[in-house]
Amino acid sequence: MRLTEHPILNFQERRGKKVTIYFEGQPIEAYEGETIVMALHAAGIRVLAHTFQKDRPRGLFCAIGKCASCLMTVNGIPNVRTCITLVEDGMQITKQKAKPKLPTTAKPPKWKDPEKIDADIVIIGGGPAGLMAAIYASDAGAKVALLDENPMLGGQLVKQTHKFFGKREQFAGVRGVKIADILEEEVKKRENIKVFLETSAIALLQEDDTKLVVGVRKNKELVEFRGKAVIVATGAMERMIPFENNDLPGIYGAGAIQTLMNTYGVKPGDRVLIIGAGNVGLILAYQLIQAGVEVKAIVEALPKIGGYFVHAAKVRRLGVPILTRHTILRAEGKEKVERAIVAQIDENWKPIPGTEKVFEVDVIALAVGLRPSIELLHQVGCQIKYAPELGGHVVIRDKRLETTIKGIFVAGDSAGIEEATTAMLEGKIAGIAAALSAGIASPEWLKEIEKAQKELDEFRSGPFGRKVLKGLEKVVVE
Amino acid sequence: MNYLSKGYVTIEELKEVLGELPSEERLRQRPVAIPECPQEIPCTPCKEICPTEAVLMENPNAIPLVDYEKCVGCSLCVQICPGLAFFMIHYKGDKARVTMPHELLPVPEIGEEVILLNRIGEEVGKGKVVLVIPREKSKGDTPVITVEMPIELAWDVRAVKVVRE
Numbered sequence: 001m002r003l004t005e006h007p008i009l010n011f012q013e014r015r016g017k018k019v020t021i022y023f024e025g026q027p028i029e030a031y032e033g034e035t036i037v038m039a040l041h042a043a044g045i046r047v048l049a050h051t052f053q054k055d056r057p058r059g060l061f062c063a064i065g066k067c068a069s070c071l072m073t074v075n076g077i078p079n080v081r082t083c084i085t086l087v088e089d090g091m092q093i094t095k096q097k098a099k100p101k102l103p104t105t106a107k108p109p110k111w112k113d114p115e116k117i118d119a120d121i122v123i124i125g126g127g128p129a130g131l132m133a134a135i136y137a138s139d140a141g142a143k144v145a146l147l148d149e150n151p152m153l154g155g156q157l158v159k160q161t162h163k164f165f166g167k168r169e170q171f172a173g174v175r176g177v178k179i180a181d182i183l184e185e186e187v188k189k190r191e192n193i194k195v196f197l198e199t200s201a202i203a204l205l206q207e208d209d210t211k212l213v214v215g216v217r218k219n220k221e222l223v224e225f226r227g228k229a230v231i232v233a234t235g236a237m238e239r240m241i242p243f244e245n246n247d248l249p250g251i252y253g254a255g256a257i258q259t260l261m262n263t264y265g266v267k268p269g270d271r272v273l274i275i276g277a278g279n280v281g282l283i284l285a286y287q288l289i290q291a292g293v294e295v296k297a298i299v300e301a302l303p304k305i306g307g308y309f310v311h312a313a314k315v316r317r318l319g320v321p322i323l324t325r326h327t328i329l330r331a332e333g334k335e336k337v338e339r340a341i342v343a344q345i346d347e348n349w350k351p352i353p354g355t356e357k358v359f360e361v362d363v364i365a366l367a368v369g370l371r372p373s374i375e376l377l378h379q380v381g382c383q384i385k386y387a388p389e390l391g392g393h394v395v396i397r398d399k400r401l402e403t404t405i406k407g408i409f410v411a412g413d414s415a416g417i418e419e420a421t422t423a424m425l426e427g428k429i430a431g432i433a434a435a436l437s438a439g440i441a442s443p444e445w446l447k448e449i450e451k452a453q454k455e456l457d458e459f460r461s462g463p464f465g466r467k468v469l470k471g472l473e474k475v476v477v478e
Numbered sequence: 479m480n481y482l483s484k485g486y487v488t489i490e491e492l493k494e495v496l497g498e499l500p501s502e503e504r505l506r507q508r509p510v511a512i513p514e515c516p517q518e519i520p521c522t523p524c525k526e527i528c529p530t531e532a533v534l535m536e537n538p539n540a541i542p543l544v545d546y547e548k549c550v551g552c553s554l555c556v557q558i559c560p561g562l563a564f565f566m567i568h569y570k571g572d573k574a575r576v577t578m579p580h581e582l583l584p585v586p587e588i589g590e591e592v593i594l595l596n597r598i599g600e601e602v603g604k605g606k607v608v609l610v611i612p613r614e615k616s617k618g619d620t621p622v623i624t625v626e627m628p629i630e631l632a633w634d635v636r637a638v639k640v641v642r643e
Binding site for chain 2: 005006007008162163164165166167168172173174175178277289290292303304305308309310311312313314315316317318319320322324421458459460461462463464465
């Protein structure tokens with residue numbers, strides 16, 4: 001089902017021309033500009049595949065191209081990430097039931113010499129950190145190539161309908177979607193930034209002092225990016241938790257639900273149970289209510305709410321219970337979620353018998369944390385360290401976000417899970433620092449780095465910053 | 479204080495956070511802003527937007543307090559607050575007018591009767607909408623409504639439900 005009315009967003013304005021795609025031969029209505037899986041979901045199709053060995057149904061999970069849950073065969077090509085691949089009129093989409101084979105009749109694309117893009121700075125990821133990095137690197141005089149595997153810029157900002165915190169000069173009081181628009185506009189204004197969408201970075205390599213980023217555009221075209229410096233701003237990936245049937249279609253990462261309803265205006269379901277009362281879970285609950293979806297409860301294993309109190313208060317006063325010290329035992333349903341069983345837990349995190357509650361829901365949202373996407377940094381050989389306060393394994397870096405490999409920088413959630421506000425400040429620092437490292441920016445830009453560092457310190461100075469600071473102590477070196 | 483295990487503040491907790499609540503005399507003079515923001519978070523738009531410097535915060539992570547005498551009841555803090563945590567209360571005769579953000583559809587109209595919800599979403603009565611600042615006129619992109627209700631509900635009601643046939 002598609003949303004027509006929304007208190008914040010206008011989908012009628014955004015939807016492109018109507019086209020027809022075919023799922024298992026059946027025609028399905030879709031709109032240009034939306035991804036395959038969004039159109040399928042809008043048509044009520046939640047089962048995207050069956051596992052090869054046990055024949056278990058598979059549905060969407062991350063919706064941003066980071067997991068393998070939505071792989072389908074598109075126009076005869078198997079293993080296409082349907083969550084980041086745009087619909088095209090006449091597209092044929094089929095489920096994969098056995099290990100897919102590459103087509104034998106179709107002609108493979110010709111691998112001519114790949115397109116070569118030379119820039120001073122190559123930025124991987126067009127979210128809040130990458131966009132700010134591009135803007136500041138460009139202003140400091142650098143020629144920038146910015147790539148993102150999604151069909152639009154903005155990263156996770158594009159699905160944030162809530163207003164941001166912080167100071168007003170850091171966009172406090174402005175909605176995430178609006179911030180994405182503002183930053184994209186700023187990027188477009190700058191002629192020395194070239195943007196490559198639907199382009200995945202599949203390798204990061206070092207050739208003497210030159211950095212090479214190997215990109216694949218639209219699943220088929222090879223593009224080589226060369227730069228004096230690279231900024232990795234690849235964001236994060238949603239975590240999963242173990243419980244019975246946690247693979248049923250209808251169990252989605254919180255971000256996937258936001259993508260469905262806030263980016264593409266597709267109703268994720270009718271009744272939702274949310275696991276996790278951190279900011280993501282709390283914000284998601286409010287966004288679901290705004291989209292006209294019933295939120296049955298928010299379940300949290302800790303004895304208290306982990307996110308901002310004000311986000312909790314917003315949903316409590318609309319009648320959503322928050323069950324602290326509770327956990328999900330299992331999901332039930334045949335081909336998709338039909339109900340969830342929740343129980344209270346004791347001091348040792350063990351479910352207390354007799355406390356089970358049944359929630360009749362068709363969606364279970366997992367908002368149980370994020371882990372930094374560090375694959376490219378890992379692959380190129382940056383030093384990695386485990387810092388649970390930052391969401392897991394992250395790279396060692398200095399105060400200007402330069403990693404242990406000279407000329408390779410990191411910013412935003414891929415440097416450690418934090419807020420979009422801090423991602424933007426880190427992006428600014430990394431953008432300027434990369435331009436300095438490439439020998440382009442004048443030393444006056446150091447002042448801007450110091451200013452952003454001060455703002456970061458200030459933002460992190462409260463109780464919510466303590467955990468992050470503890471993590472940073474482990475990974476930030478002089 | 480255990481507001482973090484429940485997800486809402488009780489009036490006693492709010493008193494503890496704010497030091498004191500506005501006097502009845504002040505509540506009758508003109509609307510007064512009440513922040514329900516008991517936790518230190520890095521957020522300052524309320525302080526930045528206040529035209530009379532009535533919102534007090536020592537640092538960007540401090541809990542906002544309101545100087546009730548300085549507050550002119552303009553509702554800008556209600557409009558801008560990213561946490562939708564600012565409200566205004568004004569006593570008039572045996573009624574109270576509570577001003578609150580409303581980011582849901584439908585946005586009620588002036589004169590419309592609405593169901594009053596307390597901090598845990600329970601229906602506690604009915605009220606009448608007396609003022610609406612639509613989204614496009616709001617300084618914070620958030621529609622703000624003022625609802626008239628029995629005076630004894632002023633410190634409980636923090637949301638409304640709009641029911642249309």
